Amino acid sequence: MSRVRIAAEIAGAAVLLVAAIGIGAFLREQRTEPQSPAAAPLAESLAAPTQRPQPNCAVLGQVTPVPVPPLATVDLANGKKSITSAEGGYTVIVPTAWLVQPGIIEGTAWFGQTRITSYDPKTLPRPGPEAPGILPPSFGISLDLQLWWNPKGEALDQFAQHMLIGPDQLAVLPGGVVSVGGKQAYRTTIQDQRQYQPATGPVITTRQTRIVWIVPTDRNDRVLVAYATPGESDLFPEVEKIVGAIVLTTPASPTLPVIHQRDEILGRWLYDKSGAPIAGRRAEAKLLTYGETVAAFGGGTGLPRIDRDPDELFWLVAVTGPDLPQGRGGPGGTSPPTAWIMYEAPATNDRYEGAGTRFASAGTWPADFDALPDRCR
Structure with missing residues (x-):
């Protein structure tokens, strides 16, 4: 079991798992x-x-x-590996040593999702109480790819203003247009902040940024969201290149x-x-x-x-x-x-x-x- 609890990113999925357990037991027992x-x-x-x-x-x-293939990883034998989500409609190429899982909670595959980390979460030290959901930049970087609802078909810059990723989020900063996979995407920055008051001494304030890319898909009611955490990591320039080179495909649907x-x-x-x-x-x-x-x-x-x-x-x-x-x-x-x-x-x-x-x-x-x-x- 991971010793790190990145609460800012797994809270929503944890709620879904609790709901799943509850309704399943409810139907069995009623x-x-x-x-x-x-x-x-x-x-x-x-x-x-x-x-x-x-x-x-x-x-x-x-x-x-006719099922959809699960998240697929292929070693390219050049220090890189490709990761393809057929249901998400994308392929990314990352360093071979980086770890990959099909969602933000280990062991659970979520629709069209990929989490990539430059570190092994199991080897990280237990976080302190001052900022349990904020990863120090020296530990490495994570890249998450997810599909999000856009039911009103909003322009990407407007959609960004409604984004919320985790309880430490403080603000969505102004962004701009970039190219991702040959499409015009929108890049923005989310500012996270956590304040902790110890028993003695001043308030401890911890901050980080998440760099977010919002990419249009073939459907107006959904977008591909990629975000790198923390933006202060020395590995961010490499992640920036990875996101820019994403290969976009038509998502597959099972029968x-x-x-x-x-x-x-x-x-x-x-x-x-x-x-x-x-x-x-x-x-x-x-x-x-x-x-x-x-x-x-x-x-x-x-x-x-x-x-x-x-x-x-x-x-x-x-x-x-x-x-x-x-x-x-x-x-x-x-x-x-x-x-x-x-x-x-x-x-x-x-x-x-x-x-x-x-x-x-x-x-x-x-x-x-x-x-x-x-x-x-």
Whole structure:
């Protein structure tokens, strides 16, 4: 396990992992651990049991799997190696000795992401309390490549003003146009600062910069973001050349069958563990892309970084009726009964990272759910 905690960069992904663990456990346990019957009177008055049959996705369940290759590294036998993200649509060439992983958390592959470090995080000394998320320039440099949402199709300089990378961020400084992979990109600088008050003595202020490149892609709703940390490292000129020489390609998209069908998803809610129907329950599931489910949640996790394939198929599920689980938004024992739940469930795999859940204590049904499309066929 790494001895360094670069909190400024992994906080968002850690939230997604916690959410993944929570929703997975929630779905496993909800049929065997019923909630208090105090929720039943309100839920029964709001519920309308599912009446019409809802077909499974027979066609999509039979498609031939065509996965996207994972992050690929090739030794060029000249002191360099190439790193290609097929789903991210880019190739970079870096020194052979530099370490590579498919995302900001070791051991977890995130959509289109690459983290490259000139150092081994496991060998770094434990940081002190004054700036645990800021790496001293003498330790080396990291380069992260990620896809970010740009839902409004903003100009790159305007998009930069909304960027937030980590809790130590102080300001986004003015930038300018540069060339990356033959495209006009925007380069800016993020100023980080952390202040720490020791028990005795003056406040300790630690600063660093992140150099950020925002590169347009073939789609107006997303951009490629590369950032080097810290900008004060002696290795920054080399990283600057690496980014300028990025080779941009058309991102690849997988074709995967639906392995979790509608009856499986709805059966978790409409029947108890003995197989008997639960009176007063209504449950509906619509097959959408992940991007569509995020939009249905009004932005999902709120992270502009894209951690899941926006075209990946997900079930958007809505449930109302008696004995629904309660959310964890308040102190124990104070949450009101749940009127309805809406959540995302992967249809082509078992990964719940980035899946959202909403618990509502008022209303009868999630607004606009019935008007959403259904890609199931």
